[in-house]
Amino acid sequence: MTRLLITRHHPDAVLAAAREIAEVTVRDSNDPLSSAELHAALTDYDAVLPTLGDMFSEEIFAAVPDPRARILANFGVGYNHIDVEAARHRGITVTNTPGAVTDATADIALTLMLMSARRASEGERLLRAGKWQGWHPTQLLGLHVTGKTVGIIGMGRIGQAIARRCHYGFGMKVIYANRSEKRMEFPAEQMSQHELARHADVVVVAVPGGRETHHLIGAGFLGSMRPHAHLVNISRGDVIDESALIDALEQRRIAGAGLDVYEHEPNVPDRLRALENATLLPHLGTAALDVRQAMGLMAIDNLRAHLNGETPPNAL
DSSP states (O other), X not given: OOEEEESSOOOHHHHHHHHTTSEEEEOSOOSOOOHHHHHHHHHHOSEEEOBTTOOBOHHHHHHOSSOSOOEEEOBSSOOTTBOHHHHHHTTOEEEOOOSTTHXXXXXXXXXXXXXXXXXXXXXXXXXXXXXXXXXXXXXXXXXXXXXXEEEEEOOSHHHHHHHHHHHHHHOOEEEEEOSSOOOOXXXXXXXXXXXXXXXXXXXXXXXXXXXXXXXXXXXXXXXXXXXXXXXXXXXXXXXXXXXXXXXXXXXXXXXXXXXXXXXXXXXXXXXXXXXXXXXXXXXXXXXXXXXXXXXXHHHHXXXXXXXXXXXXXXXX
16 A cells, blocks of 8 residues: 655544545654655655655755655645755656635735734733733824735735735735736736835735745845835745844834744744734644645645546646
8 A cells, every 4th residue: 555654743634534545654743854754755655745844855855866755745835845846857746735725824914914014913912011001092003004005926826815805805005026917806006026115015925935036025125115114924934034124123124024934934033033013923824724624635635646647636
C-alpha cells in the first residue's frame, strides 16, 4: 500500500480520508521538518503532505537524486517553501490548495485593516493593563475607513475577495497593482505600486511568496506611503522588508501596520513586538476548522488523483 507522510496533525476528517487511500504516518511535532526528516520524507515514503516551513529546497532534492516520493501534496495555497522546478526535474508532482483559503484569508485582511486603522489592539492592551481612565473625545483617534481608498497589491483570488469586501462593505475606492488588468463587477483602477502607495489610505499585500516577490515592499515603497496610511500583510512574511517596516513604524512615517505573517516566523523581532502601532496576529489566515478541513480534503483529492494515475486538479 502507498506510504504517506503527513508532516503535521490535521482535523480528524482529513486523517480519515487519508487513511482510505494510503498507509499514513503523522508526525507528532508541529515544528517544520528537519534536514534529516526532509531526506527521509523523500526516501521512505511514496507521497508527502507537507505544509508551511517544510523546506523542500534544491539542496534537499540534490541530496536525494532518486526519490521514492512522487508527489508533494502541499497543505496551503502558498508553496514558496518548495522548489517546484527542482521537484519537477526529479519527477515529483507538487500540488497546492487554492480556493479553500480565499474567503478566510480575506476576512483576516479586513480584521487587520480595522484593528490597525481603529487602533483596536492598542486599546485592548490599554484596558487589560488597567490604564484606561474612561472615554474622552480625543482618545485613541484612528482612521475611519469607510469611503477611503484601499490599495491592493496582488489581485488574484484573495486580492479580489478583499477588494469586494472593501467596496461593498465600506464603500471604499479600490486601486490595485497587478501584472495584468482584472475585470471586476465594481470599479477598480490599476496603477503602479509606487503610485498606489501615494494614493492609498490602506495598503493590503496579497501576492504569492517566492523569489519574485521577496522584499517587494521595502524602504522605497514605505517612503511613498501617506503618513496616515496603514499597511496590511496576509501574503508571506518575506514579501516585506521587515527591518524597513520597523523603521517606518518607529519613526511614525506611516500610521500603522497589521501583520499576520513574518519574515522569519515564528520569530518576531523584539522591536516589532514593542510597537504600539503594530497589530500582530499569529498567522491566523485560515484558522477555522471548516477551512482547515476543506484545505486538507483538497490535498487528499490531489493525492487520490495522482495515485489513480490522473493529473491532480491542483498540480503546479
